[in-house]
């Protein structure tokens with residue numbers, strides 16, 4: 123983070139980007155920005171015209187209350203207008219923009235050489251088929267569907283199919299534990315779960331269906347029985363035959379054989395076959411075979427729910443962030459277009475998992491809304507070696523690349539050689555997200571990865587904001603390493619002191635936003651009171667981010683980190699309360715206190731203090747057990763090197 127008084131390095135935008143850039147200068151940005159905040163209905167109204175609407179808003183374009191002292195908090199953009207986001211990102215591109223033959227996704231499997239591609243038309247057909255499957259299972263508008271899948275094409279298909287029929291998807295990152303999945307299924311009482319048999323992440327096999335089954339059992343124990351579960355046969359895909367969706371390439375086959383072979387070994391983790399409960403389980407490929415490739419979308423109100431996505435909360439329980447249809451659509455699409463300076467010939471790669479908001483907005487909805495070609499990557503940056511990212515960049519000639527500071531810091535450890543072994547000459551813009559990027563990592567990213575040729579966009583935002591809030595624009599903003607620079611269109615930041623006064627000029631304090639942007643969350647699912655308390659109570663009239671922030675003398679914003687009980691480990695937001703409550707569930711623990719500590723690679727790490735109950739002694743075994751217990755609520759063990 124930049125410190126006051128530090129000699130500021132400023133990197134001007136690259137001239138070679140200028141001729142084609144959407145926003146070729148700072149003054150151009152400033153003009154557009156002014157209009158976006160002074161006349162949001164006009165600014166976003168013009169953008170909305172590029173999308174397909176079945177009908178127009180029946181009331182005001184924007185209506186809201188941000189002030190708890192004046193009544194209920196609400197935000198409505200284009201209420202009464204009807205549309206369908208799936209129609210806009212697929213049918214509109216295929217039919218109106220004639221992009222049917224354009225690649226929507228290159229799928230790159232965990233195993234190098236295991237790959238597939240899918241065009242916009244093919245994706246539309248798959249999505250229609252699966253939307254028909256969902257309808258035939260009785261799913262309808264407003265129902266919730268949990269999706270617990272690895273990074274495979276079916277994940278995008280499943281989420282878009284939900285959107286097509288107006289069902290809300292609740293995607294749960296496939297690295298989460300059975301406890302976390304159970305908690306998320308219960309919170310929004312899902313009618314259906316979509317999962318897969320198993321997958322490899324690096325050299326680690328994850329028996330996803332087994333974990334899903336554990337979660338379903340935990341739900342039963344808590345009095346909730348899930349009705350249906352659809353299972354993608356992914357790892358042993360070649361058994362599926364013609365109805366399967368992806369390639370049946372040799373490496374995948376090899377993996378499958380390996381699994382078959384390992385299955386005969388005594389290892390307990392490798393079960394002989396996918397556990398199956400005929401009362402609720404159904405194979406994806408069986409349901410898909412014969413399903414029609416045409417499906418009338420459900421026309422939804424702009425303010426109808428699109429998805430729920432859980433994020434850690436400082437109270438200890440994850441919050442179901444609810445995003446709605448119309449505003450989210452235009453915000454994800456517009457931020458993608460400008461922040462990456464999207465051009466039709468781009469190949470864009472965001473290394474996040476779709477299970478995080480970054481993947482929702484900047485793998486699926488934003489890029490597809492622009493008709494972009496994206497890379498969907500199943501693996502990890504270190505498998506089979508630490509040059510994997512750059513080999514994928516070269517393989518697909520990636521032009522715009524988006525990753526997390528934790529991944530950059532991890533790769534930095536291995537030096538320049540694994541990067542330089544690959545050409546990377548296709549790269550034009552490099553993005554980062556998830557946590558503050560230290561200037562050292564920023565400079566390495568810029569100098570080594572981008573060879574000083576690629577502007578860096580350090581994008582600050584949150585699950586709750588739906589899209590970018592503070593960010594440079596590649597051809598317009600002079601950047602400073604470690605600063606997320608200036609607000610995106612429609613975003614009005616302010617810095618408040620403890621007593622809620624707005625600070626002008628150079629200042630440090632609470633980062634808040636003063637007026638709604640189209641992508642802002644609308645509520646915490648089923649808990650509107652919580653939504654008001656967490657985000658609007660402390661400073662009436664403002665949306666509270668929970669982050670500290672400094673504005674320097676040039677007006678640049680620098681995020682200084684969380685100022686609540688949240689911490690950021692490798693770009694993953696955790697709450698101390700969440701880990702504390704997991705620890706005290708252990709019979710040996712009487713009390714627990716968790717604090718954050720700086721960590722050179724992960725940004726932050728946890729220090730956990732526990733008081734043991736009578737009769738327990740601290741041993742290595744108990745320590746290991748407690749470590750497991752603490753992380754069980756979230757992830758399956760250590761996820762170093764993974765990122766969103």
Ligand code: WT7
Pocket residue numbers: 433479480554555556557558559580581582583584585586606667668669681683684690693694695766
């Ligand atoms: C928190 C939100 C937005 C997608 C990933 C995170 C931190 C995020 C930055 C950045 C400094 C950042 C903040 C924020 N954060 N991006 N560029 N610079 N901090 O989503 O899990 O909702 O976490 O991540 O602390 O509040 P999330």
